[in-house]
Amino acid sequence: MARKRLRKKTFSETPIKITIESLAHDGRGVGHVDGKVIFIDEALPGEEVEFVYTDSRKDYAEGKVVKLLSRAADRVDALCPHYGVCGGCSFQHVESSAQIRIKQELLAEQFKRIGKVDLPELWEPLKGPHWGYRRKARMGVKYVAKKNRALVGFRERRHPYLAEIDNCIVMHPMVGTKMVALGEMIAELTIRDKIPQIEVAIGDEQCVLSFRVLEPPTDADKERMRAFGHEHNLSLCLQPKGPDTIVPLDGEPEVIPTYALPDLDLEFKFRPAMFTQVNYEINRQMINRVLETLKLTKDDTVLDLFCGLGNFTLPLAKFAGKVVGVEGDQPLVNHAKENARHNGITNAEFYAADLSKDLDDQPWAKQKFTKIMMDPSRAGAADVLQHFKKWQPEQIIYVSCNPSTLARDAGILVNELGYKLVKAGVMDMFPQTGHVESIALFEK
Known part of the structure; x- marks a missing residue:
């Protein structure tokens, strides 16, 4: 049976006048x-x-500006010539300090509307570099035969097509300035149309680019890639299947990126596809804020939920008597243990567990914890919060990349579990985008 072709929606091109009343969460x-x-x-x-x-749609519609009739005081001209086409950024038209203020106001509004919780005190926002900060990304690749050119970068805004860009001023310059050179190198490969994406992993000094390859490259392809990597001081790897198949080019050393917390004498190793924070300056400030707030002593037993590769666990272990890190991804747990050994940390334990499931049979969950740190995904931590009744921590620090689920979980902690929201604030982890990174403190 022939498939029914979907009819593309068409809209009137006649501009409509509107007054903007507020901002959505994005x-x-x-x-x-x-x-x-x-x-x-x-x-x-x-x-x-x-x-x-x-x-x-039935309940709402979407649009784009074709003409400004009046201009808000917070508006600025975007620095990037690709802004508005490339979907990587959505806030370049907003002045930098106003971006932070808007996100702070959004956070307070979400607490009140979703969590039914008032925010008594705002933390001073954590601020860092607004350009060239991004060290982790997944870039798309598309070979355009008619132009004999390979596009490298990000999808167009609200479209599946790859944007035609020549640089990215939000990405770290180690990669952001090399979009065209990457595309030119890929266009010379025999597998130029068999590379859908590149995983970018930039450490403090090292940069690994993992090329997803749908077909094996030829020896000549590998030599071109090798020469490009040497010329630009990049480690190029191949990824034939899932993230665990990433390997360096034949004969090249495996480069393990690292990032450091110099104030704490800690260094973290990570594999290219593993989750790390994209903004190292804000990450350091964020960890310092957690430590300053919790005021840990050797009498504290701390639980670090969604611990990843130990980004918070190891700093916490520097001051607490014992820290237990729990993460759903076993390879990340293994790497967290490796990072603890690398840094000589002996008072941190790591366990793999699905935190959305019942935890009663988990030995680590039978302990008591004086304080809890958590940094969940965008889905939040609602499933694990009921276990707090048994653990009864005095303080909870919650780091979030989604103010909506943070607000929902704050409602559970405050209105159901008897905690008080003491303080919260935003951290400028993702400048030039609508993403809001925030932190909140709860006390019994």
Whole structure:
């Protein structure tokens, strides 16, 4: 049976005037037309704009600005010439300090609306570099035969196509300035149309680029890649299947990226596809804030949930009597143990466990913990919070990359488990984007 072709939606190209009333959680402007809510890219509260529709659903519609009729005080001209086409950034039209203020206001609003919790005190935002900060990324690759060119970078905004960009000023310059050179090298390979993506992993000094390859490269391909890596001081690897298949080119040494916390005399090793924070300056400040807040002593037994490769666990172990790190991914747990050995940390234990499941049969979960640190994924930590009834920690520090799920979980901690939200604030982990990284302190 022939497949039914989906009909592409068409919209009127006639611009419509609208006044922007507020911002959505992802940074888009919000207004109404005939009672229907419209989310509009690159529009700021108080502005009057003309827009065209890009999508329309039953309960809402989406659009893009075609003309500014009035300009908000927070608006600036984007530095990147690809802004608006490339989907990597969504906030370059907002002045840097205003980006932080907007995110702080969003966090407080989410606590109140979703968690039904008032925020008594705001932490001073953690600030870092606004450009060239990103050290982890997954870049798309697309060979365009008609142009004999390989595009390298990120998807277009709200489209599946790869944006045609020549550099990225948000990426660390070690990679952000080499988009064109990478594309030119790939276009010379026999497998140029068999490379869908590149995993970027930049340490303090090392950079590993892992090329996902759908077919094995020829010896000549490998030599071209090897020469490119040597010329640009990059370690190029091949990834034929999943993340655990990443290997260096034949004859090349395996480069293990590292990042350090100099104040704590700690160094972390990580594999290219493993999760690490993208912004090292903010990560260091974030860890220091956690340590300053918890005021750990050797009498403390700390639980670090969603511990990853030990980013918080090892710093906590420097001051606490004992720290237990728990993570759902076994390879990450193995690497956390390796990082503990590498740094001479002997008072940290690591366990692999699915934190969305019942934990009663887990030996580590039968302990008491004076304090708990957690840094979950965007889905939050709702499933594990019921176990806090048994652990009864005095303090909880919650680091979040999603203010909506943080607010939901704050509602559980405050309204169901008897904790008080003491303080919260944002950390500028992702400048020029709508992503909000935040931290909150709860006390019994």
